[in-house]
Amino acid sequence: LCSDTKTASTASGTFVIVGGGIAGVTCVEQLLSQIPSADVALITASPHIKAVTNYKQVSKTLEKFDVEERPSSVLEEKFPSLTVIHSAVKSLHTQAHSVETADGLVFGYEKLCICSGSRPKLLIYDNPYVLGIRDTDSAQAFQKCLSKAKRIVIVGNGGIALELVYEVEGCEVIWAVKDKAIGNTFFDAGAAEFLIPSLEADKTESTASCKRPRYTTEEPAPGASQTAEFGSALGPDWHEGIVFRGAEQVRWEICESPTLHLRLSSLSGQSWPVYIQLTNGKTFGCDFVVSATGVVPNTEPFLHGNNFELADDGGLQVDDHMMTTEPDVYAAGDVCTACWEHSPLWQQMRLWTQARQMGWYAGRCMAAYVLSEPIELDFCFELFSHITKFFNYKVMLNIYYVVLLGKFNGQGLGPNHELLVRCTKGQEYVKVVLSGGKMVGAVLIGETDLEETFENLILNQMDLTMYGEELLNPNIDIEDYFD
Numbered sequence: 001l002c003s004d005t006k007t008a009s010t011a012s013g014t015f016v017i018v019g020g021g022i023a024g025v026t027c028v029e030q031l032l033s034q035i036p037s038a039d040v041a042l043i044t045a046s047p048h049i050k051a052v053t054n055y056k057q058v059s060k061t062l063e064k065f066d067v068e069e070r071p072s073s074v075l076e077e078k079f080p081s082l083t084v085i086h087s088a089v090k091s092l093h094t095q096a097h098s099v100e101t102a103d104g105l106v107f108g109y110e111k112l113c114i115c116s117g118s119r120p121k122l123l124i125y126d127n128p129y130v131l132g133i134r135d136t137d138s139a140q141a142f143q144k145c146l147s148k149a150k151r152i153v154i155v156g157n158g159g160i161a162l163e164l165v166y167e168v169e170g171c172e173v174i175w176a177v178k179d180k181a182i183g184n185t186f187f188d189a190g191a192a193e194f195l196i197p198s199l200e201a202d203k204t205e206s207t208a209s210c211k212r213p214r215y216t217t218e219e220p221a222p223g224a225s226q227t228a229e230f231g232s233a234l235g236p237d238w239h240e241g242i243v244f245r246g247a248e249q250v251r252w253e254i255c256e257s258p259t260l261h262l263r264l265s266s267l268s269g270q271s272w273p274v275y276i277q278l279t280n281g282k283t284f285g286c287d288f289v290v291s292a293t294g295v296v297p298n299t300e301p302f303l304h305g306n307n308f309e310l311a312d313d314g315g316l317q318v319d320d321h322m323m324t325t326e327p328d329v330y331a332a333g334d335v336c337t338a339c340w341e342h343s344p345l346w347q348q349m350r351l352w353t354q355a356r357q358m359g360w361y362a363g364r365c366m367a368a369y370v371l372s373e374p375i376e377l378d379f380c381f382e383l384f385s386h387i388t389k390f391f392n393y394k395v396m397l398n399i400y401y402v403v404l405l406g407k408f409n410g411q412g413l414g415p416n417h418e419l420l421v422r423c424t425k426g427q428e429y430v431k432v433v434l435s436g437g438k439m440v441g442a443v444l445i446g447e448t449d450l451e452e453t454f455e456n457l458i459l460n461q462m463d464l465t466m467y468g469e470e471l472l473n474p475n476i477d478i479e480d481y482f483d
């Protein structure tokens with residue numbers, strides 16, 4: 001496999017997977033569970049690999065799991081024909097079918113799968129006062145800066161900002177968002193309003209009952225490559241075990257701000273090291289800015305000298321077999337953009353769930369090639385589904401999850417849809433998105449027990465016009481009714 005250490009190729013195929021995050025590791029596991037003798041090299045810049053644990057299929061498409069960092073030896077012990085190399089890929093030569101690592105090793109492949117994840121899309125790059133959070137190293141850097149901070153500005157209204165605003169303690173937080181409601185990437189204004197009391201609730205109790213550190217902050221393993229640029233993305237519970245404690249009192253201020261301009265303070269006599277000017281006309285001085293403004297796919301070392309087509313969001317375009325536009329090169333997870341014709345009920349979001357599903361499916365596609373088997377797009381891409389939790393809502397209010405199904409925010413439907421909402425303050429929030437009388441999406445917060453029934457109603461596209469608002473009547477056992 002490697003020109004220095006191994007001879008190439010066996011009848012069962014020679015595969016290289018780049019990236020030890022959830023997509024890469026799942027791809028390796030799937031490939032090797034189907035073809036145990038396959039010659040597989042996993043090349044990853046991280047000192048550890050990410051493993052899915054406690055996997056549970058909740059319904060046809062909903063899945064729940066934890067993610068743990070593990071030493072790569074665990075994977076190598078399980079799969080004897082696997083070699084894990086801890087080094088960053090420096091270049092890819094698709095014509096020669098080889099990759100070269102930063103250590104100068106060259107690996108030939110028959111099939112390659114790129115699972116190199118993504119990195120924070122920052123407002124401004126290479127500025128010590130603008131931080132992004134992606135991996136253990138950046139979370140530690142954030143924690144260090146925060147310990148001395150009196151005021152920080154968080155920009156963005158997605159998953160990371162939502163969690164940070166809740167988690168940061170003892171420091172004034174200015175939260176700069178474009179929208180009037182919180183968490184625009186996951187919620188509409190109704191769900192946001194339902195969740196706001198959690199933001200304002202006493203945090204002491206939840207912090208105390210939430211001591212389950214998932215993400216260790218160990219030193220890199222001896223011999224591991226430098227990870228500062230290439231660490232795996234964090235995920236659910238990333239902030240647990242990390243104390244985000246600043247120096248002063250908490251105060252939230254929400255400002256609408258379509259674009260932002262940073263003005264660095266260079267004048268002596270200014271009291272803050274950096275000032276941020278928002279488009280609503282306000283300027284705030286702060287210790288630093290957290291740019292929680294999304295991600296960009298990590299395509300960098302793979303593009304040079306090759307002919308990859310990129311999607312508008314910068315991801316490697318993949319077809320319905322997870323193949324890029326270069327022969328024999330697959331991609332999965334955050335680095336790729338699904339460019340097949342999507343099911344009307346599915347959209348790509350850069351999440352754990354989709355990284356696992358894409359890695360698993362890419363592994364199956366690669367195995368299908370060796371086994372000369374036909375393969376069709378997996379069922380998991382029929383319906384968008386995601387389970388998550390915000391603000392430790394689960395801890396504060398007795399195990400409550402957020403379930404998102406299909407076009408949960410009416411994505412792409414324009415005005416051509418209607419919403420039904422049922423909300424019991426502090427208990428549950430149920431939203432259904434209907435289009436042409438059929439259910440196309442749902443948001444379920446709390447212990448609603450509706451996920452399976454709604455998933456079925458969305459998948460079978462039954463005409464629900466005759467039920468009208470009764471669909472969410474709390475006195476009707478809808479689960480039983482549609483059984």
Ligand SMILES: Cc1cc2nc3c(=O)[nH]c(=O)nc-3n(C[C@H](O)[C@H](O)[C@H](O)COP(=O)(O)OP(=O)(O)OC[C@H]3O[C@@H](n4cnc5c(N)ncnc54)[C@H](O)[C@@H]3O)c2cc1C
Pocket residue numbers: 018019020021022023024043044045046050087088089090115116117118133134135159160230231232233234235236237238298301332333334335350351352353355388
């Ligand atoms: C703070 C935070 C919280 C999140 N919370 C959630 C959540 O609650 N739920 C959820 O569903 N999603 C969450 N996400 C998103 C989720 O983490 C990502 O979607 C997911 O990790 C993507 O997996 P991946 O395998 O594609 O990429 P990654 O996990 O980023 O892994 C990429 C791998 O590629 C390696 N690599 C990169 N470049 C190279 C190279 N040149 N050579 C060799 N190796 C390379 C890296 O070292 C790494 O091992 C969160 C993300 C962040 C940043």
Ligand SMILES: NC(=O)C1=CN([C@@H]2O[C@H](COP(=O)(O)OP(=O)(O)OC[C@H]3O[C@@H](n4cnc5c(N)ncnc54)[C@H](OP(=O)(O)O)[C@@H]3O)[C@@H](O)[C@H]2O)C=CC1
Pocket residue numbers: 123155156157158159160161163176177178184185257258259260291292293294295349350351388389
């Ligand atoms: N529980 C979960 O499932 C979690 C998932 N994640 C995932 O991790 C990844 C990174 O998270 P995150 O960084 O929060 O990314 P997200 O894509 O979730 O959110 C980015 C946010 O930044 C806003 N934004 C972008 N550019 C600007 C700008 N110039 N000025 C102001 N606002 C801006 C976006 O607004 P707009 O949409 O209007 O452009 C959006 O609200 C995402 O893939 C996310 O899904 C992260 C944490 C938790």
